[in-house]
Amino acid sequence: MLNRRAQGVTAARLAWFRTHVPAADLFVPDGVAAAEAAIATIVAQGHDALCLGGGDGTFMLATAALLALAPPRIPALLPLRLGTGNAVHDVCGSSPPTERGLAHDLARAADPGEHPTPLRLLDVDGRLTHFTGVGLDADWAADYARLIKRHVGTGRLLPLVRGAPGYALTALALTIPRLIRRPFVSVRLVARGPAARLDGDGRPQQQFSDGDILHEGPVTMASASTVRSYSAGFPYFRHVDQIGNAFELKVAFASASDVVRHAQRVLAGAPDPTRILDFAAHAIRIELSTPARYHVGGDALPATRAFTVRTSELTIPVLRTPRAH
Numbered sequence: 001m002l003n004r005r006a007q008g009v010t011a012a013r014l015a016w017f018r019t020h021v022p023a024a025d026l027f028v029p030d031g032v033a034a035a036e037a038a039i040a041t042i043v044a045q046g047h048d049a050l051c052l053g054g055g056d057g058t059f060m061l062a063t064a065a066l067l068a069l070a071p072p073r074i075p076a077l078l079p080l081r082l083g084t085g086n087a088v089h090d091v092c093g094s095s096p097p098t099e100r101g102l103a104h105d106l107a108r109a110a111d112p113g114e115h116p117t118p119l120r121l122l123d124v125d126g127r128l129t130h131f132t133g134v135g136l137d138a139d140w141a142a143d144y145a146r147l148i149k150r151h152v153g154t155g156r157l158l159p160l161v162r163g164a165p166g167y168a169l170t171a172l173a174l175t176i177p178r179l180i181r182r183p184f185v186s187v188r189l190v191a192r193g194p195a196a197r198l199d200g201d202g203r204p205q206q207q208f209s210d211g212d213i214l215h216e217g218p219v220t221m222a223s224a225s226t227v228r229s230y231s232a233g234f235p236y237f238r239h240v241d242q243i244g245n246a247f248e249l250k251v252a253f254a255s256a257s258d259v260v261r262h263a264q265r266v267l268a269g270a271p272d273p274t275r276i277l278d279f280a281a282h283a284i285r286i287e288l289s290t291p292a293r294y295h296v297g298g299d300a301l302p303a304t305r306a307f308t309v310r311t312s313e314l315t316i317p318v319l320r321t322p323r324a325h
Helices: 011-020 032-045 056-069 087-092 099-110 136-149 164-181 256-267
Strands: 049-054 076-081 117-124 127-129 131-135 185-191 195-198 204-208 213-219 221-225 247-252 276-281 283-296 299-318
Touching: 011 099, 032 056, 049 056, 049 099, 056 076, 056 087, 056 127, 056 299, 076 087, 076 099, 087 299, 117 131, 131 136, 131 185, 136 164, 136 221, 136 283, 136 299, 185 221, 185 247, 213 221, 213 247, 213 276, 247 299
Parallel strands: 049 076, 076 299
Antiparallel strands: 117 127, 117 299, 131 221, 131 283, 185 213, 185 283, 195 204, 195 276, 221 247, 247 276, 283 299
């Protein structure tokens, strides 16, 4: 199933899929309602695997639709790198979006030897996702949607701003200037159940109980995730696979100059107690002193004063085999 509006779903790629996937097995919906209808058809047809052409938003739309239908058997998901955010694509070892890479992923999905594993999810005030956050990453998500998805990337300039160029343009034109003007958001992070502060190796070093304050004060961003990757291969949540069924919460403190100078090191998950705090938690309440935007799965949401993040009892099967070509 291809998201017709995803940046990587170009006319040339769509033509390639039409020649490599049987017509009855290829779905190219336009809009949420059409995508949900396509998911219902895919479930009814009893497919074993579903390849998704789009970003993290496309993946979570399909996940929510599949879990809402609650069929006896959910097809294993394999995301294709054809969207903006690709955190879950890193988890699944999806191939580069070349003809060879896409063919490799389609073959993986059709291979009966591939065995899916469950992907843990977050519940953010009733919305399912694999990562969420407030601060810098939410601002960037909103800026990218405004500048690239709704303006520059809608016409003939799209080939010039697809992928990394669009990311950089968004940061330089909107996100970094705002960070200079307003470097921090003031948050209060409240445990809703047991939580722990982690050391640089991911080991618990301080325990918290329900109602305890994990952190209070200005931050650049506060983000929670059940997956290791932040996107683009950066293992920002590098402890998430060693903390059981908890999610990893990262709190970052950085000025605009810190972001520019140390972004690669920080996104790679390097321990830095002066700029990063790590926690393992099962549920937290994020309270804001003034309304601020937040994102769920990379989709920016309107400003709020508070939201709750908790581990979901639901999981979704995914193919995790890393790239081997």
